[in-house]
Amino acid sequence: xxxxxxxxxxxxxxxxxxxxxxxxxxxxxxxxxxxxxxxxxxxxxxxxxxxxxxxxxxxxxxxxxxxxxxxxxxxxxxxxxxxxxxxxxxxxxxxxxxxxxxxxxxxxxxxxxxxxxxxxxxxxxxxxxxxxxxxxxxxxxxxxxxxxxxxxxxxxxxxxxxxxxxxxxxxxxxxxxxxxxxxxxxxxxxxxxxxxxxxxxxxxxxxxxxxxxxxxxxxxxxx
Amino acid sequence: xxxxxxxxxxxxxxxxxxxxxxxxxxxxxxxxxxxxxxxxxxxxxxxxxxxxxxxxxxxxxxxxxxxxxxxxxxxxxxxxxxxxxxxxxxxxxxxxxxxxxxxxxxxxxxxxxxxxxxxxxxxxxxxxxxxxxxxxxxxxxxxxxxxxxxxxxxxxxxxxxxxxxxxxxxxxxxxxxxxxxxxxxxxxxxxxxxxxxxxxxxxxxxxxxxxxxxxxxxxxxxxxxxxxxxxxxxxxxxxxxxxxxxxxxxxxx
Amino acid sequence: xxxxxxxxxxxxxxxxxxxxxxxxxxxxxxxxxxxxxxxxxxxxxxxxxxxxxxxxxxxxxxxxxxxxxxxxxxxxxxxxxxxxxxxxxxxxxxxxxxxxxxxxxxxxxxxxxxxxxxxxxxxxxxxxxxxxxxxxxxxxxxxxxxxxxxxxxxxxxxxxxxxxxxxxxxxxxxxxxxxxxxxxxxxxxxxxxxxxxxxxxxxxxxxxxxxxxxxxxxxx
Numbered sequence: 247x248x249x250x251x252x253x254x255x256x257x258x259x260x261x262x263x264x265x266x267x268x269x270x271x272x273x274x275x276x277x278x279x280x281x282x283x284x285x286x287x288x289x290x291x292x293x294x295x296x297x298x299x300x301x302x303x304x305x306x307x308x309x310x311x312x313x314x315x316x317x318x319x320x321x322x323x324x325x326x327x328x329x330x331x332x333x334x335x336x337x338x339x340x341x342x343x344x345x346x347x348x349x350x351x352x353x354x355x356x357x358x359x360x361x362x363x364x365x366x367x368x369x370x371x372x373x374x375x376x377x378x379x380x381x382x383x384x385x386x387x388x389x390x391x392x393x394x395x396x397x398x399x400x401x402x403x404x405x406x407x408x409x410x411x412x413x414x415x416x417x418x419x420x421x422x423x424x425x426x427x428x429x430x431x432x433x434x435x436x437x438x439x440x441x442x443x444x445x446x447x448x449x450x451x452x453x454x455x456x457x458x459x460x461x462x463x464x465x466x467x468x469x
Numbered sequence: 470x471x472x473x474x475x476x477x478x479x480x481x482x483x484x485x486x487x488x489x490x491x492x493x494x495x496x497x498x499x500x501x502x503x504x505x506x507x508x509x510x511x512x513x514x515x516x517x518x519x520x521x522x523x524x525x526x527x528x529x530x531x532x533x534x535x536x537x538x539x540x541x542x543x544x545x546x547x548x549x550x551x552x553x554x555x556x557x558x559x560x561x562x563x564x565x566x567x568x569x570x571x572x573x574x575x576x577x578x579x580x581x582x583x584x585x586x587x588x589x590x591x592x593x594x595x596x597x598x599x600x601x602x603x604x605x606x607x608x609x610x611x612x613x614x615x616x617x618x619x620x621x622x623x624x625x626x627x628x629x630x631x632x633x634x635x636x637x638x639x640x641x642x643x644x645x646x647x648x649x650x651x652x653x654x655x656x657x658x659x660x661x662x663x664x665x666x667x668x669x670x671x672x673x674x675x676x677x678x679x680x681x682x683x684x685x686x687x688x689x690x691x692x693x694x695x696x697x698x699x700x701x702x703x704x705x706x707x708x709x710x711x712x713x714x715x716x717x718x719x720x721x722x
Numbered sequence: 723x724x725x726x727x728x729x730x731x732x733x734x735x736x737x738x739x740x741x742x743x744x745x746x747x748x749x750x751x752x753x754x755x756x757x758x759x760x761x762x763x764x765x766x767x768x769x770x771x772x773x774x775x776x777x778x779x780x781x782x783x784x785x786x787x788x789x790x791x792x793x794x795x796x797x798x799x800x801x802x803x804x805x806x807x808x809x810x811x812x813x814x815x816x817x818x819x820x821x822x823x824x825x826x827x828x829x830x831x832x833x834x835x836x837x838x839x840x841x842x843x844x845x846x847x848x849x850x851x852x853x854x855x856x857x858x859x860x861x862x863x864x865x866x867x868x869x870x871x872x873x874x875x876x877x878x879x880x881x882x883x884x885x886x887x888x889x890x891x892x893x894x895x896x897x898x899x900x901x902x903x904x905x906x907x908x909x910x911x912x913x914x915x916x917x918x919x920x921x922x923x924x925x926x927x928x929x930x931x932x933x934x935x936x937x938x939x940x941x942x
Contacts, residue, residue, distance in 0.1 A: 307919060315903065
């Protein structure tokens with residue numbers, strides 16, 4: 247007799263380690279890319295804005311699964327001649343893509359910090375760079391937290407797509423269970439509920455961060 | 470259906486919001502063709518009273534009849550009855566996505582289910598009655614002045630052939646220079662015999678066309694009578710003070 | 723035959739299949755979103771609860787999981803959907819749920835005066851919703867809905883997981899014949915970029931066409 251699927255729950259749950267590696271890595275890399283991209287798009291020279299626009303357009307307009315295969319089979323091994331494993335490739339691709347989205351979140355946040363803040367900083371004798379790092383960014387980063395929360399929920403669900411490269415995250419393991427037990431409804435429902443729980447749990451954490459750093463009266467305009 | 474037939478009867482209306490008693494038993498009648506003005510300081514319950522009549526707000530106690538049909542009876546189809554009660558809001562509340570003409574037509578086509586061409590004709594008549602000329606018919610509310618918006622709103626109520634029109638401070642949200650055009654339309658309608666119940670601070674309007682003023686204070690009708698009497702010769706000290714203040718503020722035309 | 727001569731007709735065939743799903747799933751998603759969004763604001767307690775549970779579920783499940791559930795999970799119950807049916811249904815459930823959040827937000831953003839004026843004219847709750855609230859709310863929700871439509875175009879590439887022969891599915895099979903992944907997946911990317919960019923312009927034009935002075939589309 248085939249084993250029943252719920253005996254594999256611990257096995258599926260262990261996939262959370264990989265899922266959160268993808269999510270954490272993707273968000274962090276996306277942050278590291280998104281913030282400078284947003285600043286380049288707002289304060290940079292025209293040619294830089296054009297280059298960054300193309301980057302954002304490409305990564306926002308192309309499906310994740312196409313990007314994963316393009317980088318895993320094409321860009322890394324063929325074009326660059328480096329062999330990266332599925333997990334590393336997935337984190338990089340999630341990060342590059344999230345960077346495109348996060349840059350838009352930060353750009354909105356930067357735009358909603360009012361012009362008077364910059365003028366006041368310059369009037370105090372700060373350089374443009376000092377004004378950006380000391381005055382504008384601390385406000386914009388706070389304003390962007392809700393957008394970031396949203397990005398977490400998106401990247402969490404998108405991490406499931408990395409099963410296509412065989413990263414042993416939650417969905418890949420769920421599929422193994424389906425294949426070995428011959429049952430599909432239970433395992434897939436379980437996986438679905440797991441993602442819902444992780445979405446809400448993570449959102450809670452982001453809300454706590456938001457409350458902690460929230461400054462009264464500082465909210466994004468038109469966000 | 471005589472001239473002095475009672476069309477609206479309001480009996481012992483009470484309304485409480487949380488702990489605050491806004492209306493403490495209000496009773497009055499309006500006869501066909503009459504115009505009655507409700508005046509009183511803010512917080513007296515005037516707007517709540519008006520909304521209790523067409524049940525946009527549900528009174529806690531008391532009854533309302535329109536042409537002998539009890540609106541407060543749960544068995545009454547209130548949507549049917551509301552068609553017969555025009556309501557003009559302080560903030561106009563024109564439908565933002567419809568042109569002036571469409572605003573007036575929509576009640577006719579969707580609620581009264583009149584054919585489009587009939588509805589259009591009626592709407593055009595109503596708009597002309599409130600002096601909204603053809604060049605404005607296809608404008609959206611955002612493209613109209615406050616006075617024009619309120620006149621369109623009056624036309625929207627009027628086109629439904631209501632038994633009575635309730636006006637809830639119709640000129641309070643208007644710039645001072647636009648008040649006149651709205652009051653003129655309301656006076657014309659009153660003279661034509663359109664029955665009206667008007668919450669307003671405009672004593673000029675009251676003196677000109679009202680048959681009676683109901684002065685409300687603290688959730689009750691404190692004093693009532695012919696406009697001249699209530700305004701110039703009130704029985705109560707509060708009434709006197711109120712109208713003196715109003716005259717000072719508005720210059721009492 | 724060479725690589726390009728074989729690949730181009732194949733991938734265009736995949737593109738037609740992609741569009742064939744989207745042509746049904748996008749309008750159906752919008753319709754579902756309007757129904758769900760309306761139910762969550764205007765429905766009675768039971769309807770609100772059902773609609774909310776529905777949205778929480780299909781926004782919370784990754785789309786791939788929904789696809790697997792509909793294709794393999796329902797089969798456990800004796801319900802067999804074709805790949806085409808599975809993909810279309812999954813996109814509608816997921817897209818409709820996401821879009822419904824914009825509809826709901828837009829309905830709630832309409833000022834109360836609109837509702838009061840509708841009721842004062844004698845409209846029923848349903849008439850008020852259909853003739854007064856939704857025409858305004860849908861316009862306000864349109865930018866958000868447009869974003870979700872663009873997402874749906876991209877995520878349609880996931881239909882390959884249930885064996886539907888769309889752009890990505892044919893490409894994936896093709897590289898086992900000609901191992902030219904760079905070219906193949908760049909062509910895919912180009913096709914999706916063309917579709918998403920065209921959709922973005924088309925939807926912007928639609929927003930412009932439907933705009934009404936004073937009814938600014940504020941939620942994005």
